[in-house]
Amino acid sequence: MTWTAQVLTLYPEMFPGPLGHSLAGKALADGLWRLETLDIREYASDKHRSVDDTPAGGGPGMVMRADVLARAIDAARQSAHRDRPLIYLTPRGRLFDQSRAKELARGEGATLICGRFEGTDQRVLEAREVEEISLGDYVLSGGEPAAIAVLDSVIRLLPGVVGDPEALSDESFERGLLEYPQYTRPQIWEGRDIPEVLTSGDHGRIAAWRRQKAEESTRRRRPDLWARHVGGGEEKEGQEQ
Ligand code: SAH
Numbered sequence: 001m002t003w004t005a006q007v008l009t010l011y012p013e014m015f016p017g018p019l020g021h022s023l024a025g026k027a028l029a030d031g032l033w034r035l036e037t038l039d040i041r042e043y044a045s046d047k048h049r050s051v052d053d054t055p056a057g058g059g060p061g062m063v064m065r066a067d068v069l070a071r072a073i074d075a076a077r078q079s080a081h082r083d084r085p086l087i088y089l090t091p092r093g094r095l096f097d098q099s100r101a102k103e104l105a106r107g108e109g110a111t112l113i114c115g116r117f118e119g120t121d122q123r124v125l126e127a128r129e130v131e132e133i134s135l136g137d138y139v140l141s142g143g144e145p146a147a148i149a150v151l152d153s154v155i156r157l158l159p160g161v162v163g164d165p166e167a168l169s170d171e172s173f174e175r176g177l178l179e180y181p182q183y184t185r186p187q188i189w190e191g192r193d194i195p196e197v198l199t200s201g202d203h204g205r206i207a208a209w210r211r212q213k214a215e216e217s218t219r220r221r222r223p224d225l226w227a228r229h230v231g232g233g234e235e236k237e238g239q240e241q
Contacts, residue, residue, distance in 0.1 A: 003158050004034040004084075004109035005151050006076050008069070010051060010116055012037040014144045024152055027161040034109075036079070040064075043071035052117050061118035069113070070124045076111050086130050088113040088120065089143035089150070093132030096150060098173040100133070104150075105157035112150065114143030176229040177218045180210035 007015055015037045016028060027033055044051050045068070052062035073086070087110055104110055113120075113130065125132065135146040156162055172179040183194040197209045219226045 001108050002031060002034050003105070003107075003154075004036065006036045006038065006079075006084075006109065006111040007114065007147055007151075008038045008040055008072050008076060008111065009114040009144055009147070010040050011114075011142070011144055012039045015148075017144075018148055019151055019155070023161060024155045027155055027158065030160075032158055032160050033155055036076075038072055038076050040069060040072045043075065044068050045071075055118060059118070063118055064115060064120040066121035066124035066127075069120060070128065073111070073113070073124070073128050073130075084108060085110045086113075086128065087111065087150075088115065088125055088130045088132050089135065089146035090115055090119065090132050091134050091137070091139055092119075093134035096133050096135055096153075098153070101150070101153040102157060104154045110154070112143075112147040114147050116142045173225075175214075176225060177214040178222060178225070180213040181217070 009015070016025065016035055019025065019035070020028065024033075028035060041049050041051055050065075051068050052064050055061065055063045077086070084107060085104060089112065124130075133146075133150065135149055140146055157168065162168055168174075170179065183198060185194075187194055187199070195209070197205050200206070215226075218229065
């Protein structure tokens with residue numbers, strides 16, 4: 001069963017977009033994953049093919065209609081296994097992270113709904129039991145870039161996509177830490193040397209150095225991750241001095 005991404009969007013021409021290039025693009029061409037896009041507008045019923053209306057209660061902008069989106073979701077779920085995750089990208093969702101990416105990669109695919117306008121009628125999200133996922137605490141103009149980011153993170157975890165699986169085991173978030181800093185030739189650039197240990201050929205020392213740097217960066221840059229790493233989930237650690 002090939003991992004299949006279904007994307008519901010008002011802008012199907014945005015796909016595969018970046019996912020058609022480089023690692024994900026090659027994997028798509030090689031049949032390691034599949035992409036189906038559904039144009040939400042195709043499921044509009046009136047002659048203006050309207051997909052949005054003004055917000056109940058007033059306020060600026062427009063809201064995606066429950067009836068139109070529900071028809072698009074139901075059509076998508078007919079061609080897909082109904083137990084695949086059904087996800088709406090929204091800043092109101094649970095923060096997306098590497099462990100959710102891994103779970104998705106272990107499954108058979110996902111259906112992703114891209115919002116636009118001020119948002120989507122909450123009733124359809126509840127009625128279809130949609131999982132709400134956010135990319136981060138900022139507002140995009142649409143769900144498409146978020147869907148592309150989620151898919152990119154999942155696709156690179158699919159078997160055979162990254163040539164050397166070891167490249168995945170050392171990465172940021174793998175052990176609850178950020179990755180150590182990376183260097184490559186030239187040996188000296190603008191008067192700055194590559195750290196001596198990395199050119200020593202001593203694999204034990206290199207591993208210890210990388211571990212130490214990973215811990216240092218995590219502690220300084222991401223006290224939230226660090227607190228979880230050392231405290232097993234307790235958030236009592238404050239900011240670094
Ligand atoms: N008024 C909404 C934002 C709408 S932005 C609010 O304040 O919550 C328009 C669409 O972009 C959303 O429906 C959602 O699909 C998408 N989007 C915006 N920011 C996002 C984020 N951080 N993560 C995932 N999707 C996002």
